[in-house]
Amino acid sequence: MAAAQLDGLDRTARSVLRDAAVVGGTLWRGAVAAVSRRDPEEVGRGLELLESRELLRRVRRSGVPGDVEYVFRYAVSRDVALAQLPGRVLVERHLRAADWAALLDVPRPGLLAFHYDRAIALAEADGTPVEAMERRAWEALVGASARAAAAGDDALAVSCLDHALDRCPPGEPERVWLVTHHGRIRDSLGTRAHRRRPAVTG
Incomplete structure (x- = not known):
């Protein structure tokens, strides 16, 4: 049907x-x-x-x-x-969708990661090198995190970095910075939540 x-x-x-x-x-x-x-x-x-x-x-x-x-x-x-779409066409289409998601005013890290993951999986299945694509994925997620942090949404910024860390390989030189940056924002989020917590009395 x-x-x-x-x-x-x-x-x-x-x-x-x-x-x-x-x-x-x-x-x-x-x-x-x-x-x-x-x-x-x-x-x-x-x-x-x-x-x-x-x-x-x-x-x-x-x-x-x-x-x-x-x-x-x-x-x-x-x-x-x-x-009805060949694998190579799908790779390009998913990358275009990822580019669109990367420019959203309010980041959607799950959507951004999904399209990069699909593009990478399809490229790998076709025997295409994916290292540059993997770097493009985690860099886009770091950029999304920066926009979320600038808008004051630390929780969303952390979520973006969670996805970025999942896609940044252990041997990547910038992973150390990414781990440190991720921890700093998580600590900031925890500190703000603690400050908002009402005092216990009685």
Whole structure:
């Protein structure tokens, strides 16, 4: 049934659906536009068409401020769409999705890490060297942490660094700095939480 629904779409709608599938079960118009390198308005029309075909459902309150969020109605529809993209194409698409996630005003470290992890796994399976990609991943997460810290969200900054440490190899020269920086922010977070804790009386 899912394959038949996709076959009934025109070329542009099928392309938008495939790129939406790369973004994930939950997706945003801006992310799909970044992945496809299409005009956001054109992507928006494609997503609306996919919603009318009951392949997607629009979410009333988007998790990304200022963007439009959708979810796939059926996981199988996403699986079929993804299966139509070759591995090397998927690597590039996931890297574009990661670039989009890296620029969000409010970082989403899990989403950023997911796209880098998928790109790296697919590249490895194809025999492509991934060292530069791995470095790009943890550096993006460190950058996201800095933006979160600048916004005063230490908990989010720590979460970004958690993901960065998971992807920074033991032999990486900058890992020592990363571990130290991670500990410093964690300590700062703990100190602030202690200061906010009400005094025990009686």
